[in-house]
Amino acid sequence: MRVEYEPIGIVHSPFVEAEGTPIQPSRADGAQGSVEVFPEYEAGLEDLEGFSHIILLCHLHRSKGYSLKVIPFLDTVPRGLFATRAPRRPNPIGLSVVRLAGIIGNVLSVEGIDMLDGTPLLDIKPYIGEFDCRTDPRFGWLEVARERRRVADGRFKQT
Numbered sequence: 001m002r003v004e005y006e007p008i009g010i011v012h013s014p015f016v017e018a019e020g021t022p023i024q025p026s027r028a029d030g031a032q033g034s035v036e037v038f039p040e041y042e043a044g045l046e047d048l049e050g051f052s053h054i055i056l057l058c059h060l061h062r063s064k065g066y067s068l069k070v071i072p073f074l075d076t077v078p079r080g081l082f083a084t085r086a087p088r089r090p091n092p093i094g095l096s097v098v099r100l101a102g103i104i105g106n107v108l109s110v111e112g113i114d115m116l117d118g119t120p121l122l123d124i125k126p127y128i129g130e131f132d133c134r135t136d137p138r139f140g141w142l143e144v145a146r147e148r149r150r151v152a153d154g155r156f157k158q159t
């Protein structure tokens, strides 16, 4: 089966190279960007402004190929790909929880961007604590990982 999606918009960010881009919104120091939703979807933004945070699902379009074992940004030993948030994946979908600073027309101002400029947007969902936040999580290898990196290095660079 083949699955095809059309982007519903595009992410505008200050980051043009993977290297140096924040590795997650929580480490992005509030980096500002915007999300341009294509006009045909603008009506779907109604009622979103009441939410402080939104989930952006994106196609990490500059990601090519993948390895099933990767050394994540926050570790020094190989881990199973699906136990990481590495950008090179069989389906390179990025999930980022960003702060919603405002909406004007079809453009969302957001803070905490970890996507490259021009990243195609697949979907937007409101972040809802009751649905998305757990009180008793375990964090696997991250509980002992010691790296404190905030931005990407070149480890997932394309060849």
Ligand SMILES: C[S@@+](CC[C@H](N)C(=O)[O-])C[C@H]1O[C@@H](n2cnc3c(N)ncnc32)[C@H](O)[C@@H]1O
Pocket: 017, 018, 019, 020, 021, 022, 023, 024, 025, 059, 060, 061, 062, 063, 085, 086, 087, 093, 094, 095, 096, 097, 114, 115, 116, 118, 119, 120, 151, 152
């Ligand atoms: C570790 S991934 C995490 C993305 C998302 N927050 C997630 O958890 O799915 C973030 C890194 O992916 C890379 N990246 C961001 N946008 C990309 C794009 N459009 N194509 C390829 N790589 C991208 C950058 O190096 C960035 O630091």
